[in-house]
Amino acid sequence: MSATAPVAASAGGRPPALAARRITKRFPGGVIANEAVDLDVAAGEIHALLGENGAGKSTLSNCFTGLYRPDEGTIALHGEPVEFHSPRDAIEAGIGMVHQHFRLVEPFTVAENVLLGGHGRIRRSEAEARVAELGERYGLEVDPSARIWQLSVGQQQRVEIIKALSREARLLILDEPTAVLTPQESESLFEVLRRMTAEGRSVVFISHKLDEVRAVADRVTVLRDGRSEGTHPVAGTASRDLARLMVGRDIDLGSDPVPRAQAPADDVVLRVDGLRADGDRGEAALDGVSLEVRAREVLGVCGVSGNGQRELAEVIAGMRPRTAGTVEVAGTELTGADPRKAVAAGLAHVPEDRLHTGLSPSLSIEDNLALTAYRRPPLSSGPFLRRSRFRTRAVDLMERYDVRAPGPATPTRVLSGGNVQKVLLAREFSSDPKVLVAASPTRGLDVGAIETVRTLLAEAADRGVGVLLLSEDLDEILSLSDRIAVIYEGRILAVVDRADADVEELGLLMGGDTSHLTGDAA
Amino acid sequence: MIAAAVWLTGLLAQVTPEAAGPVESLAPGHGVNDNLFVIIAISAIFYGTPLLLAALGEMLTERSGILNLGVEGMMLMGAVAAAWTSIHGSGPGWLVVLEALLAAMVVGGLTALLHAVLVITFRVEQIVSGLAITILAGAAGLSSYLASTWDVASGPVPHRLDLLDVGGLADTPVVGPLLFHQNVLTYSSWVLVGALWWYLFRTRSGLHLRAVGESPATADAMGIDVNRCRYVHTVVGGTLAGLGGAFFPLAIIPLWSDGVTGGRGWIALALVIFGFWRPELILVGAYLFGAFSSLSLTLQARNVQVPTQLLDSLPYLMTIIVLVFVSTGWARRRVGAPAALGTAYEREAR
Amino acid sequence: MIRLERRVDQPGWLKAAVPVGSVLAALLAGGLLLTFTGHDALETYQLLLERGFTSQGAFTATLVAATPLLFTGLCAAVAFRMRVFNIGGEGQLIMGAIGASAAGLALGDGPLAVTVIAMVLAGAACGAVWAAIAGALRAWANTNEIITTLMLNYVAANLATYLVFGSKSYWRKLDGTGAMFPQGRPLAAGAHWPSVDFGNFTVGFGFFLGTAIAVGLFVLFRSTRFGFQVKVIGDEPRAARYAGMHTKRTIFGLMALSGAVAGIGGASDVGDTRYILDPKALQQAGYGYAGIVVAALARLNPIAVVFVAILMGGLANAGRALQGPDFPAGLVGTLQGLLLVFTLAGELFARYRVRRVATEHADPAAPVEPAPAAVTA
Numbered sequence A: 001m002s003a004t005a006p007v008a009a010s011a012g013g014r015p016p017a018l019a020a021r022r023i024t025k026r027f028p029g030g031v032i033a034n035e036a037v038d039l040d041v042a043a044g045e046i047h048a049l050l051g052e053n054g055a056g057k058s059t060l061s062n063c064f065t066g067l068y069r070p071d072e073g074t075i076a077l078h079g080e081p082v083e084f085h086s087p088r089d090a091i092e093a094g095i096g097m098v099h100q101h102f103r104l105v106e107p108f109t110v111a112e113n114v115l116l117g118g119h120g121r122i123r124r125s126e127a128e129a130r131v132a133e134l135g136e137r138y139g140l141e142v143d144p145s146a147r148i149w150q151l152s153v154g155q156q157q158r159v160e161i162i163k164a165l166s167r168e169a170r171l172l173i174l175d176e177p178t179a180v181l182t183p184q185e186s187e188s189l190f191e192v193l194r195r196m197t198a199e200g201r202s203v204v205f206i207s208h209k210l211d212e213v214r215a216v217a218d219r220v221t222v223l224r225d226g227r228s229e230g231t232h233p234v235a236g237t238a239s240r241d242l243a244r245l246m247v248g249r250d251i252d253l254g255s256d257p258v259p260r261a262q263a264p265a266d267d268v269v270l271r272v273d274g275l276r277a278d279g280d281r282g283e284a285a286l287d288g289v290s291l292e293v294r295a296r297e298v299l300g301v302c303g304v305s306g307n308g309q310r311e312l313a314e315v316i317a318g319m320r321p322r323t324a325g326t327v328e329v330a331g332t333e334l335t336g337a338d339p340r341k342a343v344a345a346g347l348a349h350v351p352e353d354r355l356h357t358g359l360s361p362s363l364s365i366e367d368n369l370a371l372t373a374y375r376r377p378p379l380s381s382g383p384f385l386r387r388s389r390f391r392t393r394a395v396d397l398m399e400r401y402d403v404r405a406p407g408p409a410t411p412t413r414v415l416s417g418g419n420v421q422k423v424l425l426a427r428e429f430s431s432d433p434k435v436l437v438a439a440s441p442t443r444g445l446d447v448g449a450i451e452t453v454r455t456l457l458a459e460a461a462d463r464g465v466g467v468l469l470l471s472e473d474l475d476e477i478l479s480l481s482d483r484i485a486v487i488y489e490g491r492i493l494a495v496v497d498r499a500d501a502d503v504e505e506l507g508l509l510m511g512g513d514t515s516h517l518t519g520d521a522a
Numbered sequence B: 001m002i003a004a005a006v007w008l009t010g011l012l013a014q015v016t017p018e019a020a021g022p023v024e025s026l027a028p029g030h031g032v033n034d035n036l037f038v039i040i041a042i043s044a045i046f047y048g049t050p051l052l053l054a055a056l057g058e059m060l061t062e063r064s065g066i067l068n069l070g071v072e073g074m075m076l077m078g079a080v081a082a083a084w085t086s087i088h089g090s091g092p093g094w095l096v097v098l099e100a101l102l103a104a105m106v107v108g109g110l111t112a113l114l115h116a117v118l119v120i121t122f123r124v125e126q127i128v129s130g131l132a133i134t135i136l137a138g139a140a141g142l143s144s145y146l147a148s149t150w151d152v153a154s155g156p157v158p159h160r161l162d163l164l165d166v167g168g169l170a171d172t173p174v175v176g177p178l179l180f181h182q183n184v185l186t187y188s189s190w191v192l193v194g195a196l197w198w199y200l201f202r203t204r205s206g207l208h209l210r211a212v213g214e215s216p217a218t219a220d221a222m223g224i225d226v227n228r229c230r231y232v233h234t235v236v237g238g239t240l241a242g243l244g245g246a247f248f249p250l251a252i253i254p255l256w257s258d259g260v261t262g263g264r265g266w267i268a269l270a271l272v273i274f275g276f277w278r279p280e281l282i283l284v285g286a287y288l289f290g291a292f293s294s295l296s297l298t299l300q301a302r303n304v305q306v307p308t309q310l311l312d313s314l315p316y317l318m319t320i321i322v323l324v325f326v327s328t329g330w331a332r333r334r335v336g337a338p339a340a341l342g343t344a345y346e347r348e349a350r
Numbered sequence C: 001m002i003r004l005e006r007r008v009d010q011p012g013w014l015k016a017a018v019p020v021g022s023v024l025a026a027l028l029a030g031g032l033l034l035t036f037t038g039h040d041a042l043e044t045y046q047l048l049l050e051r052g053f054t055s056q057g058a059f060t061a062t063l064v065a066a067t068p069l070l071f072t073g074l075c076a077a078v079a080f081r082m083r084v085f086n087i088g089g090e091g092q093l094i095m096g097a098i099g100a101s102a103a104g105l106a107l108g109d110g111p112l113a114v115t116v117i118a119m120v121l122a123g124a125a126c127g128a129v130w131a132a133i134a135g136a137l138r139a140w141a142n143t144n145e146i147i148t149t150l151m152l153n154y155v156a157a158n159l160a161t162y163l164v165f166g167s168k169s170y171w172r173k174l175d176g177t178g179a180m181f182p183q184g185r186p187l188a189a190g191a192h193w194p195s196v197d198f199g200n201f202t203v204g205f206g207f208f209l210g211t212a213i214a215v216g217l218f219v220l221f222r223s224t225r226f227g228f229q230v231k232v233i234g235d236e237p238r239a240a241r242y243a244g245m246h247t248k249r250t251i252f253g254l255m256a257l258s259g260a261v262a263g264i265g266g267a268s269d270v271g272d273t274r275y276i277l278d279p280k281a282l283q284q285a286g287y288g289y290a291g292i293v294v295a296a297l298a299r300l301n302p303i304a305v306v307f308v309a310i311l312m313g314g315l316a317n318a319g320r321a322l323q324g325p326d327f328p329a330g331l332v333g334t335l336q337g338l339l340l341v342f343t344l345a346g347e348l349f350a351r352y353r354v355r356r357v358a359t360e361h362a363d364p365a366a367p368v369e370p371a372p373a374a375v376t377a
Helices: A057-062 A087-091 A109-116 A124-138 A153-168 A183-198 A210-216 A239-247 A308-315 A337-347 A354-358 A365-369 A385-399 A419-432 A447-463 A475-481 A503-510 B002-013 B036-063 B070-087 B093-121 B126-137 B144-151 B166-171 B175-179 B185-204 B204-214 B216-221 B226-252 B264-274 B280-302 B308-326 B329-334 C012-036 C041-054 C058-080 C089-107 C112-141 C145-166 C206-223 C224-235 C237-242 C247-274 C280-285 C288-296 C302-322 C331-351
Strands: A020-026 A031-041 A048-049 A072-077 A078-082 A095-098 A171-175 A204-206 A217-224 A228-235 A266-277 A283-292 A298-302 A322-329 A331-334 A347-350 A435-439 A466-471 A483-488 A491-497 C001-008 C195-197 C202-204 C352-356
Touching: A020 A057, A031 A048, A031 A072, A048 A183, A057 A072, A057 A171, A057 A204, A057 C001, A072 A204, A078 A354, A095 A153, A109 A124, A109 A153, A124 A153, A124 A183, A153 A171, A153 A183, A153 B185, A171 A183, A171 B070, A171 B166, A183 A204, A183 A210, A183 A503, A183 B329, A210 A239, A210 A337, A210 C247, A217 A239, A217 B093, A228 A239, A228 B280, A266 A308, A266 A435, A266 A466, A283 A298, A283 A322, A283 A466, A283 A491, A298 A475, A298 C058, A308 A347, A308 A435, A308 A466, A331 A337, A337 A347, A347 A354, A347 A419, A347 B216, A354 A419, A354 C237, A365 A385, A365 A419, A365 C224, A385 A419, A385 B226, A385 C202, A419 A447, A435 A447, A447 A475, A475 A503, A475 C202, A483 A503, B036 B070, B036 B175, B036 B185, B036 B204, B036 B226, B036 B264, B070 B093, B070 B126, B070 B226, B070 B264, B093 B126, B093 B226, B093 C331, B126 B144, B126 C331, B144 C331, B166 C206, B185 B204, B185 B226, B185 B280, B204 B216, B204 B226, B216 B226, B216 C145, B226 B264, B226 C206, B264 B280, B264 B308, B264 C145, B280 B308, B308 C112, B308 C145, C012 C331, C041 C058, C041 C302, C058 C089, C058 C202, C058 C206, C058 C247, C058 C288, C058 C302, C089 C112, C089 C145, C089 C247, C089 C280, C089 C288, C112 C145, C112 C247, C145 C280, C202 C206, C206 C224, C206 C247, C206 C302, C224 C237, C224 C247, C237 C247, C237 C302, C247 C288, C288 C302, C288 C331, C302 C331, C331 C352
Parallel strands: A031 A228, A048 A204, A048 A217, A095 A171, A171 A204, A298 A466, A298 A483, A347 A435, A435 A466
Antiparallel strands: A020 A031, A020 A072, A072 A078, A217 A228, A266 A283, A266 A322, A322 A331, A483 A491, C001 C352, C195 C202
């Protein structure tokens, strides 16, 4: 370590738990994910890292945990400069992280996951006891001998936190932790974080949601386009100002309804009745789902991820066989699990896994735009493809939907999330569908792309399409839906009109709590 | 598979013990130890040993997430190295044999190192790399080239693995010739099965290994060195494959021929799947296939009229049948391959 | 330190430079090996070139050696494109030889055109069926095709051996010398496949057929719906499922196609070259495995397979012509393996950029810069 002067002390006289200066990280292709970012996190503080998707929050935290090496900049912990060559260094320095996509080994038990990365002989009972003890101390109860794939998402997150705590993490970084939680579970999480900071540990809370930041953080640092827009105390700063720093202009990204030109019609374009289906592991994923979507209507289905949304979309689209029930698209009953028949009946499907299910990532944009229509004229005649038509169609669609890319021959995997989604929507809308099933359409997109996608969906509804919107983002559901349904453990618990929707009640339902429902619930 | 076993048993039941054949020289005692089943069991263990060694090695490699299709090539390289050392070594017999085994291990390990470098550092497709190494080192490649350059086929290999008689118990009924009258490599393989079981399921290194094979991203985030783990276990896997290959010139066939392993390396690959990546199950599978391998010799000795080529094909057909069964949904849902098997790992992949 | 960065695009010069560089590196490594084992590297290479291409009658012999490699190379290229690893070219070629020689023996006295067509069809059918077994197991029973095709190679070899050496079957010559030494029954002279004489060299019918098939496959993959499906399934099976493609049927069909091509290679071996079913020679030649090398070096492009097959054929031909106490067996296989290994390794430089990176350090004592915009409370 070099003999530089200790870092300037923050208010309180102690050096900050984490002091980062001029962190810069570049990726091949000219992408600058972080540019000269400064950050100070005090001991015992919950410090929020606020920014829209793509602003560089995850990249920055990966630099702190040793997964990425910053191209420039320094990091100091409690006044001592540190350099991380690998995640092990960061862990030993006392930094723990809960990633957005959990780093857990599914076939292992909770205790085994907590044991990973340590030293010495393993004693199973000792490990399990420690998990139980930590769980109790911080309110993170979970069964130490359960296997990860048996746990719910919320429980898996607890395991992640316990992992970090068992390594004596003094600084815990959480990346979008509430994305997979109900509002009530989020509250519990905030409690846990407060208990931790009361002991003198620090928390970095990464989020793109203003209201959450307000609810839990002491100070907030705003990131935009890879640069820091300064650190501000949460208490003394208006949300409007934070939002403006986040995006660079005045926006309203809340849950206010997107204006619509037309009211929903009467004719039903999608009817699903008593659907049952199995998930990938043979468990029952759908347990009798019945829904109706009308033309010009957006039916939003909200729920915590993992309650059957993906399976529901796949069954309707014909990607997954059902064990019971019927699916009817625009009056045509779909018998087997055949996506082509669904498309022929008028269905369009934007899956939640954009890059690997909705698209073939190494293939060009023009090939992907033809993915569902390549079998018919004008894209093919007989068994042969008409490649010139592929090209003209791609050029036309890319222009209409403003897809930013070097050209139609660009492989889709290099596109940004927003452009990927535009390609998908362009393709799906081009078949002039009667029904659109959209799963988590704005997850992970930056604000501009979110606005575009929401507008496209609303316009589609106005044109006459019946939209089935599946999302974990309650704000998104509230802003787009005419009616709202809640899915929990493969069943629809309630369907309400947007006007009657109450966030707290929806939150309870998402968590499976139906105690407040009186009488009719569908 | 059950049907095949029943048919086989019926076939054997028609045969009465007759004059001693080559395989029976393994059984020193008389009476019950002349029983056909004992004889088959002995040869199952004998011919199953190289399979066991190679499969255990491959199991370690695959547990780290690396698929090594070069096992056949590594076995052949080990075989030629062992044969050369045995021919050119000097000193007491046991020392030469030991040197031959070590040479086989080193050569097998080096060949595996090539695969590891290609696959981990050069990010080559694992399947293609393994095939390339088999072609490079295989029956028409380097092992054959070295064998002819070094004149390994000029005569029988002089120093070979002898059968040991442990504690004079070789005459015990049934168990005697099976357990107490084997060569040192077979005994080592038994110890290895136990040791690897302990390693995988009771030590921290084994836990880390399994984590790397299931989810390298998780292992990396927990501070485990994924690449080093993969390198180590791939090289160790090749070492064991080389050892398995050495068994051929040192115990099975003293005279060298190109491709002497006859595809056993591929069967070892199937064994790993058959054994669900667990050492104890691989042991069972190896001896099962060992029994089939030796069947043609045994039946010939009994003058049973079944075409040689059909018997020769049996191990291969059995492999297919077993593999089909193991790959069904029922089996795979219970115990599966390491989730990250065959995929490369890049920490900063976007 | 050295860092590997994924390239976003590949400059044109690189696409040519990498294979060339790899070949040179392989030749260098081979040369070192030769020198290390007591042979003269330059002289060996010169001899290889001479006996493979330039000397009298060499090119004809090279084309003869290249023809089966062309077929097994196409067989592997077809399947590998969709990440279905058909290692069974060896066995599928043998089965094709069995079927074709049966057809040729049965129809040998009729018109040549009929015989040739029958042999080609029989070879294709047998090869297709053999591969389809593994294809069906992969498509519907999820069984690893690498191991199943491999095992079937050994079974096919045993079957061929049985037919000629282990039994008195239709394929076996029973009279004359055949009564003492087991051998295959030769085709009637009228059933030998035609060839075209170009003065300096002769090209057999099989080679023309193979080239035509290569062109056909090229068109199939680039311009048909089936080819599009293969592209998608090979890249991302989930997306193929999403688009409603019949993945299982495509896998099955592709394997059958792949086997058919190898089977025609077997028919060519009987009709063009050997005129009998020769199990020993077929096994020793190892056409199937060499075909995989050809396919990999040709980057799975059918047209490129033709040229690489000629190259490999030259190597094999020269190796055979030179074989003797001075010129070791296994050298050809080793060189092939080296070529493959270096080409694979060389791909790294096509896909990644190698950079040396130095990290800069900022002064940790510097205060945090003030926020750029004034924010009112």
